[in-house]
Amino acid sequence: MTAPLRIGPYTIERLLGVGSFATVWLGYDRALDAHVAIKVLAENWSHDLRVRERFRDEARLLRRLEHERLVRVHAVGELPDGRPYAVLAWADGGSLRDRLAAGPVPGPTALRLLGEICAGVAVLHRHGVVHRDLTPGNILFRSADADGTGAEQVLIADLGLAKALAAASGLTARAGTPGYMAPEQDDPGAVIDTRADVYGLGRLGIRLLAADAPSGGPAGPDPARRAAPIRLREGVPSAVAAVLARATARHPADRYPDAAALHAALARAARPARQPSSPRPAGRRSYRLRLAGAAVVAVAAVGGAGAEAGGNGSGRPAAGTYSTGPLTVALPAGWSATGASWAGQYGANGDPEPALVMSPQPRRWAADPRLPGAFVGLSAATAARTTPAGFLAERTHGDCTSAPARTTRQAGVEWTVLGYRCDRGRPQIVESAGLHPGLAALVYVQIVPPVNGGPDFVDTLLAGVRVR
The missing domain is CATH 3.30.200.20 (Phosphorylase Kinase; domain 1)
Incomplete structure (x- = not known):
């Protein structure tokens, strides 16, 4: 050439x-x-x-x-x-394919690298984009400083096969690289979503971390049917094997919902076991909440909580409250609400599980970072598979800083509350979940408080959430 x-x-x-x-x-x-x-x-x-x-x-x-x-x-x-x-x-540090060709990456370094890759793919998922071709050749490295002396950045590249979630379905051409491609990508009738990328990330993880990963690919000739336990290399916590196994499950429903959830699971698996900490004095609670914050989850785009039109609520507050299906909320002054269904959450009868959005302008809340508001969802299916703390761990915000979790008991529900702070978009977001004491269902509330809304605002809002 x-x-x-x-x-x-x-x-x-x-x-x-x-x-x-x-x-x-x-x-x-x-x-x-x-x-x-x-x-x-x-x-x-x-x-x-x-x-x-x-x-x-x-x-x-x-x-x-x-x-x-x-x-x-x-x-x-x-x-x-x-x-x-x-x-x-220009990615002056080359690709992950180049580095793997030179020899194995040390276990702790490989685990950190996998977390960086997950965080990059989480950016795509937050914007409703599926990459669909996550391979070592599409992971690049670049020096942070122009002179090459700064910390190295991990970059996600080659989005030529990526599609918006709304278009990434079986109507598009088959795309992906064997060995890293999710099984459903080989099915012309399948719907491809963020869980296909979770599979690809899991395959990358096996290539980086497994003791028996061959140099040419992540595992044997048919990785989609690989049933043997994953043997990890020295220096990689044993709990990581279960995370990789779930990420590479053959059926999408058995995987993590998106890259952010996989990233959080890896972080938990890599964390050394700790003794339970002693209770903090009550005076520390407001400090923890002041640290909370992040950009709001954009409706259903990240595979987490989302709202779709279709609820049976009127959209009009009655005496400061609003009801839709089994959910009733007390509305803060100046707020209204609209009924919804929880996108991606389905009950035993196959129907979407109930939800609502409340805000000064509820129909604009997800798209307008200037608006405070809250999403409230009820899910029996989620309660059957995980705990409130486990559910919140799946809904991390990749580039945001989290504060320590706290608990608060409001209206008979023991809530786990986790806050995030971000430099972009909405500066603060509070994630909260609890099990309803009379129903086998998880109640989830995502809150973007108003500028002057502190922990008292959050607790008052949670106290106003009722399920009948």
Whole structure:
């Protein structure tokens, strides 16, 4: 392959890699004195309009998401022969495939690396995007500083096969890499969601952490049917094996719901056993709550709590309360509510489980970060499979800082309350869950308090949640 001298305004120095759909060159931007990676659509695909559009979609998607855990797009262009190209940030540290080819990554380092990869994929899931092709070649490394002396960043790359959740279904073409591809991706009638990426992350985890992982792939010829226990390498906590086994379960329903939930499970499995801490004095409670906060979970996009139209509530408060199905809430001053169903949560009869959203403007709450509000859901199915604390551990917010969990008893329910603080979007979010004392059901409340709303606001709101 003959290297071009220039692509657009960039001087080409050498070939970085060749893939099925594209060739990647190392370019130099003389004006900015910086290297870039230039991804060019392969010549043999240049006349396939479907592939050309997929190529452009990747650049648009990366540009729209613009996150430090994803490869960044600087510009797009077109060669004289009509082939599109994208100018990307150069990952000067190479790929995970390169590092694995050089030899095993030490166990503790590999476990930390897997957590970083999960956090990157969680960014996609929060924006309703499924990657669908998580392999060592699509995990890149970049020095944080331009001179290469800073801490290394782990980047998720090659979103050419990624689709918005609304479109990632069996109507799209088969996509993925054998050995890392979820079983349902081979079924033309299957719906592909975030759990397909959880499978891919699990396969990456086995490749990084398993003692018997071969150099060419994560496990034997048919990893989807692999039933043998996962033997971990030295230095990896034994509890991680169960996490990887669940992540790579053959049926999507048996896996973690998304990358954030898998990340949280890995963190718990890697945490050394600790003695129960002594109770904190009551005066510490407000300090813990002041630390809480994060960006709101955007309805159903992350595979957690979500609301869909279809409840039987009127949307009008009556004497400061609102009811829909078995749920009744006391509304804070100026708030109203709307009935909903809990997206992705289904009861034994197959019907969506009940939920509601309350806010000063409930129908805008999920999309408007300026609005306070709360999502309330009731789930018997969730109570049958996990505890309130376990459920909240599945709903972590990847790039946010959490405060220690606390408990509070309100309206006969023992609530576990966990707060997050984030630098972007909504600055504060409170996750809370408890078991209803008279029903085999979990009650979940996600709260974005108003600016002046502290722990008293949270506790008062929880005290107003009733189930009949």
